[in-house]
Amino acid sequence: MLSYLKKTLLIYPFIYSVIFFASAQQYEISLLTCDPGDELYSAFGHSAIRVQDRLTDQDLVFNYGTFDFNTPYFYVKFTQRTLDYMLSVSTFERFQVEYNYFQRNMREQVLDLSQEQASRLVAFLQENYRPENRFYRYDFFYDNCATRIRDAMEEVLGNQLDWNEELNPEKKTFRTLIDEYVYPLPWADFGIDLALGSVIDVNASEREKQFLPDYMEAAFARAVIVGDGPSRTLVKEERVILDFPPRPSEMDFFNPYVLWWVFAILVMILTGIEYRKKQIYKAFDIGFFSILGLLGILIVVLWFFTFHSQTKNNWNILWAFPGHLVLGLALLKNQWKPWLKKYLLFALVLANLNLIFWVFGIQSFHPSIIPLLLVILLRTNFMYYNLEKFSNTVVK
Structure with a gap:
């Protein structure tokens, strides 16, 4: 009997410890x-x-x-x-x-x-x-x-x-946080900055x-x-x-930073040729402003017709404005319309307003749009002062 009790006293703690250990782990x-x-x-x-x-x-x-x-x-x-x-x-x-x-x-x-x-x-x-x-x-x-x-x-x-x-x-805005990750993907970075509005330019807790x-x-x-x-x-x-070794980053020159500056330089050369020949090659302006207008429509759709909270108050619409599509379509016609001059002045004001919004921190824009803004300012100025003057020498 005493031997049985001793065995019981030894076995039960062991059983309880096993159960407790299994439960705890x-x-x-x-x-x-x-x-x-x-x-x-x-x-x-x-x-x-x-x-x-x-x-x-x-x-x-x-x-x-x-x-x-x-x-x-x-x-x-x-x-x-x-x-x-x-x-x-x-x-x-x-x-x-x-x-x-x-x-x-x-x-x-x-x-x-x-x-x-x-x-x-x-x-x-x-x-x-x-x-x-x-x-x-x-x-x-x-x-x-x-x-x-x-x-x-x-x-x-x-x-x-x-x-x-x-x-x-460290204070960081939502846009800054995103930029930390998309810089290796320059086109994605450009697209994100184009699609997302000023609501993400606030500091994240x-x-x-x-x-x-x-x-x-x-x-x-x-x-x-x-x-x-x-x-x-x-x-x-x-x-x-x-744990993998870091992969070497590849420099791709086909990115918005390089491409838009090359584009801007070519437009400057084209504008100089037009001024010297007293002609306007409006095929370029038809294509350029039509594309900006389509981008503007996309911004409007994302702003007003989706449930994305981050696409609201997107002031990219100041340079990619839906009305620019109307300008592109109007330039298709051979007859010069008096309202075009007023619209060109309006587009010029919008582009300048975009710069003001940027400088005063209302919204942070993708740096590569600077050459695009320069092109808008250049072409609206050039057509504002010369479209009526060169109307008889417009080249389609």
Whole structure:
């Protein structure tokens, strides 16, 4: 009997310790941060949550950055911001294979969550993954693959999560933050600055900066868990999963900076030839101002007819003005119209107003539009003073 009691006393603590250890170590949860890729859709990096379940031996990645290419009217919905993104789940191995193929670095931050906190986070993710919950309306700045993870952490941890923000952080606007990532893609940089309005020329708070995965990673590294015992950092371990040597940057001279200046110089030469010959080659002005007018229509559509909040108050419309299309069409006619001179003066004022908006910080414009503004100023001036004078020697 005494021997039985001794064995029981020895076995039960062992059993309880095994059960406690298994329970305490069930989940290991990590933030995965992936470096930017070479295409625009991947230029800002990516964030995802890794969940390792030691009881079931599952290793899953919860990814808020996926969408269905087979969605009806995909590109229309993408342009209008009516395309829904979704939470998807894959194995970590499958997730890693993709980033290994594209040679994009991947880092992991293992979170120092209690078992209760980890279980609540897993339950939150599983609830989000239900078919009726997994879709959401994507917003690049305020509701994306990174901010969804931040919001999940705040929902689960509540007041126990202290982001421990810097007291005097560097001030950066949303546009500046974007520019940090798209400078290797000059045409994408130009297109983004053309499409997005003055609403992104405001300073982003430290929390708002977390829409970018790199800034989310830095925020997690600073964050502290409080209120459930001694304060501890949110991240207990950092690992490098994929690490590739930096790829050499290639200098492509076919970019808006070079191309628009070459274009401006050629237009100056053309204008000099026209003045010397007392002729106007209006085929150029028809094409140039028609293209500006079409760009203006695109700006109007993005400003007033989509759900994108970042395309509002876009003062690129001062140089890419929809009315310029009317000017281009009017120049197609052989007969000179008196109202053309008034419109040319109006276009000249708009281009100058664009410079004023830039100087006074109302909106930051892409630097490569400077030669385009010079062309607008040059051609509107030239036609304003010479269109009537050279009307008999206009060359189509």
